[in-house]
Every structure is written in structure tokens, then in C-alpha cells.
Amino acid sequence: MKAKLLIVLGALLFATFGLMAYVRATVSGPRRTAEAVTAASAAGALDPLWPVPAFSYPDQHGETVTDASLRGKVWVANFIFTQCRTVCPLLTSKMTMLMRRLEGVDARFVSFSVDPAHDTPEVLLHYKHRWAPDEARWTLLSTDANSLPALAKAFHVSAEKNTEGEGDPIIHSSIFVVVDAQGLVRGVFDSEHGKDFDAMKDAVLRLSRSPAAQVAPHVKVSPEQLYQDLKCAQCHDAPALAPSLAGRAGTRRELENGLLVGYDESYIRESLLAPDAKRVRGYPLRMPSYDGQIDDVAITELTRWLLALPTVDGGTAKGKEADHVETDVVCGMSVRVTDDTPRTSFQGHTFYFCAEDCKNRFVSNPGSYFKPKPEAGRD
Ligand code: HEC
Known part of the structure; x- marks a missing residue:
């Protein structure tokens, strides 16, 4: 278990955190900082950066996918693991937002799992079904522990500056890589930045020589359909990931900073455009920004539709939601306690965690996270 955890963490660090530290751009010679590479990519530079490494992994159907079998297609890669509840x-x-923006474009989307012990092809198929069942262009690869570190490294992701406690891996793991039809990495993008996200979409269009006109025209859809298409349901219908949005109108929300805010039209609009401005208390996961992803009319319609959403059983949402928020003693995040919140007992106390990783870390050495208060009256 511990070995597995180390592999997962190590790979995630290699694959994502390290990338922001230093990237060696072998094709162009001199070493450039990751910031310089992502900045150049965001500015639209599509110089060849380095060739993708050789790999051979089963996809979600158990069929082998290799670097060679992807030749001829432009593809976008990212690194995830399915058990991750915080950033993945x-x-x-x-x-999926990128796939939606590139509807009709002949490209591939490849998610490498960095949790080989858990993410078998069956698990990945299930994950794909949950997120994008009809998306034929998305491939999820089940990697293996032996080759994963080399894969991450060969993606020219190194962990040189990766000292403990430096930065927040959650911010940096939002890296996506765009590969051309010849198997050369042509761009590295931080999907967290709206500008990078748009540049990434344009990079795929340019490299796959898809005229923008070939992209399916934006069809007007109902707010309900939009809620499905934009994957709101994937997070908001899973109580451990995000709050339910049913029957919320007129309630007050408690934010991370302790302030209360009314659930109204402007609050929902802000949640969609600048989700980090007001974070609901108790959710380690962050919500994506839809700024630039949907037009203003659609935002208004979606907002009004959400405000009118009744609760599933006709009651009010208040009181239905677990109001019990605990602090994860390992990472310090506040966690809303639901039935499937990871937990464990130690010295008569129950501890709750944002994810299995934190729980495992705690279990392997509880004493380093929890020191019982000395009894009162004794010096
Ligand atoms: C990747 C998961 C994820 C997706 C996808 C997502 N959200 Fe969220 N959303 C969250 C989380 C987590 C929170 C609570 C933390 C916060 O406020 O940032 C949240 C908060 C909200 C809130 C404030 C809720 C409250 O109870 O006060 C609204 C409104 C909202 N989201 C609407 C949407 C809509 C509409 C969509 C789709 C267009 C969407 N979200 C997509 C994760 C997600």
C-alpha cells in the first residue's frame, strides 16, 4: 500500500509538479524554465520541443496503444488518477471542455493514469463512462509501475527543483501537452489559465489543419443540456465532490473565509466565471472557470435554471446537506463529511481526510499528525 502510494505520489510529482520546475527543451538546445515554455505556448509558439517517449499501454478496452499507433494524429495528453478527489x-x-470546444476535429485526447496499481483498463472504462461515454477520441491508458517514472521523465518532466514543501502541486498539475502528428511535443499548457486553455485549443486546430469553420457550429442547447454537456453533474451530483445545486435559491452559503453569502443570480454567475472568488466551505476540490467557454446568454439561462431547481424530494436543500465540516490533519484542508469521506480512528478520535492518500499517510504514522492535548491540571 505504501509502495503504491509512493509510486502514485512520485509519478504525480514527476509528471506535473516537476514540469513547472524545469523543462529541458532538447530540440532547441538550451534549458528553459517551464514558465518560459508554457508562456511561449500560450503566446502561440508551436516550435517542436521534444519527441514523445516510446510507450505501450493498454487502453480502457484493453487494446494496446503506443506512441507509434498515435502517429498521424494530433493529440493532447494529461496525467490523472481515478481515485483522486482533489484535483483530477x-x-x-x-x-472534456477541450473536447467540446474541438467537436468535429480529428484529434485524440490521451489521459495517462499515474496509479498503475489501481487504474486497470476496467477501472478506466468505468471512469470514461462516468465522464464522457460517447467520446470516441478519448483514450485512457493504464500504465505500469516499472515504466511510469521513465515515461514521466521522457516527457521531459524532471523534478530537479522539487524540494519538499515547495509550492502547491495542485496548482502545477494542471499541465496539458500537445503532440503533433509526427510525435513531437509542440506545446505545454497550464489548463488553469484561460489564456493557455484557448491557446491549447488553437494549437490543436492549427496542427491538425482544421479550419475553425470545420468545427461544429455552436448549437443552442437548453440549460439542462448545458448542465450535462459542461459536466456540472459529474461533480455536483457527487456529494463528496461538490455541493448539490438543487433547491438552493434563497439559502445562505458559508464560505471558506467564514463569511456568509446569499445564493442568488450574481453569486451563481460569479461561481461560473470566477469560481475561486468565493469558495464554499468544506470542498477540497476546486471548480473550473467557465469564463470564455459559454456565452453570456447561456450563462444567464443556466443561472436562472439553477435558481429554479427544486430539491429532489421537494424539501429545501438546507438541512439535507451534511453541515459537518472537519479539518484533514494531514493536508489542512477542510472536508465536508459525507458517507464516503475517508476516515479512521486513533486514540478514541475519528479523523476525516480529503482523500485516501491523506488517510494512508496518517495511518502509517498517526503520532506525527496528532498529539493529544496534555490533561488539564498537570504541568
Ligand atoms: C470539477 C468539478 C466541478 C464541476 C465540473 C463544476 N463544479 Fe461547480 N463547484 C464545484 C465545487 C467543488 C464547488 C464548491 C467549492 C467552491 O465553491 O468552489 C462548486 C461550487 C459551485 C457553486 C456554488 C454552490 C453553492 O452551494 O454555493 C455553483 C452555483 C456551481 N458550482 C455551479 C456549477 C455549474 C453550473 C457547473 C457546470 C457549468 C459546475 N458548477 C461545474 C465543483 C465543480
Whole structure:
């Protein structure tokens, strides 16, 4: 279990965190910082950066996919693992947003799992069904522990500056890589930045020589359909990931900073455009920004539709939601306690965690996270 955890964490660090530290751009010679590479990519530079490494992994159907079998297609890669409840749903929602923006474009989307012990082809198929069942262009690869570190490294992702406690891996793991039809990496994008996201979409269009006109024209859809298409349901219908949006109108929401805010039209609009401005208390996962992803009319319609959403059983949402918020003693995040919140007992106390990773870390050494208060009256 511990070995598995180390592999997962190590790979995630290699694959994502390290990338923001230093990227060696072998094709162009001199070493450039990751910031310089992502900045150049965001500015539209599509110089060849380095060739993708050789790999051979089963996809979600158990069929082998290799670097060679992807030749001839432009593809976008990211790194995820399905058990991750903190950042991966965000990355996957970005990946599906990209697919949506590139509807009709002949490209591929490849998600490498960095959790080989858990993410078998069956697990990945299930994950794909949950997020984008009809998307034929999305491939999820089940990697293996032996080759994963080399894969991450060969993607020219190194962990040189990766000292403990430096930065927040959650911010940096939002990296996506665009590969051309010849198997050369042509851009590295931080999907967290709206500008990068748009540049990534344009990079795929340019490299696959898809005239923008070939992209399916934007068909007007109902707010309900939009809620499905934009994957709101994937997070908001899973109580452990995000709050239910049913029957919320007129309630007050408690934010991370302790302030209360009314659930009204302007609050919902802000949640969609600048989700980090007001974060609901108790959710380690962050919500993606839809700024630039949907037009203003659609935002208004979606907002009004959400405000009118009744609760499932006709009651009010208040009181239905677990109001019990605990602090994860390992990472310090506040966690809303639901039935499937990871937990464990130690010295008569129950501890709750944002994810299995934190729980495992706690279980392997509880004493380093929890020191019982000395009894009162004794010096
Ligand atoms: C990747 C998961 C994810 C997706 C996809 C997502 N959200 Fe969220 N959303 C969250 C989380 C987590 C929160 C609570 C933390 C916060 O406020 O940022 C949240 C908060 C909200 C809130 C404030 C809720 C409250 O109870 O006060 C609204 C409104 C909202 N989202 C609407 C939407 C809509 C509409 C969509 C689709 C267009 C969407 N979200 C897509 C994760 C997601």
C-alpha cells in the first residue's frame, strides 16, 4: 500500500509538479524554465520541443496503444488518477471542455493514469463512462509501475527543483501537452489559465489543419443540456465532490473565509466565471472557470435554471446537506463529511481526510499528525 502510494505520489510529482520546475527543451538546445515554455505556448509558439517517449499501454478496452499507433494524429495528453478527489475531477472536466470546444476535429485526447496499481483498463472504462461515454477520441491508458517514472521523465518532466514543501502541486498539475502528428511535443499548457486553455485549443486546430469553420457550429442547447454537456453533474451530483445545486435559491452559503453569502443570480454567475472568488466551505476540490467557454446568454439561462431547481424530494436543500465540516490533519484542508469521506480512528478520535492518500499517510504514522492535548491540571 505504501509502495503504491509512493509510486502514485512520485509519478504525480514527476509528471506535473516537476514540469513547472524545469523543462529541458532538447530540440532547441538550451534549458528553459517551464514558465518560459508554457508562456511561449500560450503566446502561440508551436516550435517542436521534444519527441514523445516510446510507450505501450493498454487502453480502457484493453487494446494496446503506443506512441507509434498515435502517429498521424494530433493529440493532447494529461496525467490523472481515478481515485483522486482533489484535483483530477478538475483536470478531467477541463479535458472534456477541450473536447467540446474541438467537436468535429480529428484529434485524440490521451489521459495517462499515474496509479498503475489501481487504474486497470476496467477501472478506466468505468471512469470514461462516468465522464464522457460517447467520446470516441478519448483514450485512457493504464500504465505500469516499472515504466511510469521513465515515461514521466521522457516527457521531459524532471523534478530537479522539487524540494519538499515547495509550492502547491495542485496548482502545477494542471499541465496539458500537445503532440503533433509526427510525435513531437509542440506545446505545454497550464489548463488553469484561460489564456493557455484557448491557446491549447488553437494549437490543436492549427496542427491538425482544421479550419475553425470545420468545427461544429455552436448549437443552442437548453440549460439542462448545458448542465450535462459542461459536466456540472459529474461533480455536483457527487456529494463528496461538490455541493448539490438543487433547491438552493434563497439559502445562505458559508464560505471558506467564514463569511456568509446569499445564493442568488450574481453569486451563481460569479461561481461560473470566477469560481475561486468565493469558495464554499468544506470542498477540497476546486471548480473550473467557465469564463470564455459559454456565452453570456447561456450563462444567464443556466443561472436562472439553477435558481429554479427544486430539491429532489421537494424539501429545501438546507438541512439535507451534511453541515459537518472537519479539518484533514494531514493536508489542512477542510472536508465536508459525507458517507464516503475517508476516515479512521486513533486514540478514541475519528479523523476525516480529503482523500485516501491523506488517510494512508496518517495511518502509517498517526503520532506525527496528532498529539493529544496534555490533561488539564498537570504541568
Ligand atoms: C470539477 C468539478 C466541478 C464541476 C465540473 C463544476 N463544479 Fe461547480 N463547484 C464545484 C465545487 C467543488 C464547488 C464548491 C467549492 C467552491 O465553491 O468552489 C462548486 C461550487 C459551485 C457553486 C456554488 C454552490 C453553492 O452551494 O454555493 C455553483 C452555483 C456551481 N458550482 C455551479 C456549477 C455549474 C453550473 C457547473 C457546470 C457549468 C459546475 N458548477 C461545474 C465543483 C465543480
